[in-house]
Amino acid sequence: MGFSTLIDILGSTVIGGLLLLILFRMNDTAVENNYLYSGERIVQQNLVEIVKLIEYDFRKIGYCYDWTKLADPSMVILAATNNRITFLTDFISSANPYGDGVVDTLTYYLGNKSDLTVTPNPNDMILYRLENQTKLVSSGKAMGSNLGVTEFNLTYFDASGDRITSMPKAPPFGIASIQLDIAVENPAAYGNDYSVDRKVIWRQIRLASRNFMIR
């Protein structure tokens, strides 16, 4: 084997190694992007589904098929804090698509971070949806699924559009519209990257139910 042949083999090995490195790097990037994109898609889908459900429920605050049972709109919200709300409504069913005329109670509230210690994301919490609170709480059936909610803030406004800063202890609260801020993150992001760039935000300003007031 001559010197030039040896140089050829060495050169080929170096070039081949470089090519392999490029291919490995490309493959790594492809895998990373695949996880990031699918994770982002899931987060966006989760957010849309949450918003759809909340908007549907919130629009029916104070609604009852038998309107005489909820004749006073100012009393339909039973409790309201920045991350919890309880209100009266009327659940529909396939048998009663407009409601059964029986007043139901619905509660939305955000759980604690400690409820979800298994997920790698340290910020996610369960958004609970509690139907007919007393019955379910006594039987311990708080319903919720982990969709990666990290923020669920409710801000309340009165009929003149001013923010309600001090809420009375009991209804009527004088709420005319609600601002809803939701942020959703991936419960198990690639590389445990939970920076603000990975957060998807929805801001629903002044969601107003038709049943808040008589007019």
Next chain:
Amino acid sequence: MGTGQMMLTVGAMLLLAMTILTVNRGFLTTDSSMMQNRYDIMSVSLATSLIEAAIRLPFDNKTDGAAVTSPSSLTSVSALGIETGESRNLPGDFNDFDDYNCYKTNPKIDTVSYSGTNRTAFFSSLIRVDYVSANDPSVISTVPTYHKRILVKVFTPGLQDTISMSTVYSYWYFR
């Protein structure tokens, strides 16, 4: 290494470079789509919010506190928008649905804050309110009717397309 081998090597490197460029282009396109979707979601939320804010108000300035029995008693087509004493800078003081027509040519600016940071995203909205025909809500009426349509367009420098949403708000009262 002979000339032929050199040509083959250069060709192979060229093919590899092209492949890498194509793959990178694909990544960037998908990245851009994802970012567009994020802005789309926020734009839709703002457009919905504006519509919600508008429809919680009385149908017309003339129906704010009193009922009307004829469409001709409603605000004229040319007067749709804010009334004397109202300001486009204070949307919280609007008293009726068509006040939002004041953003028809000069957009309303909204910001969405990222919690925990000082970062905000800016959105502009053009809003138009018209009377529409009862038979076809897509047809703008030249005379007052019991139906008004709000058209909200949201855009931002980061968004390729303009988000456009509309709804019809009708007047009704118990007789």
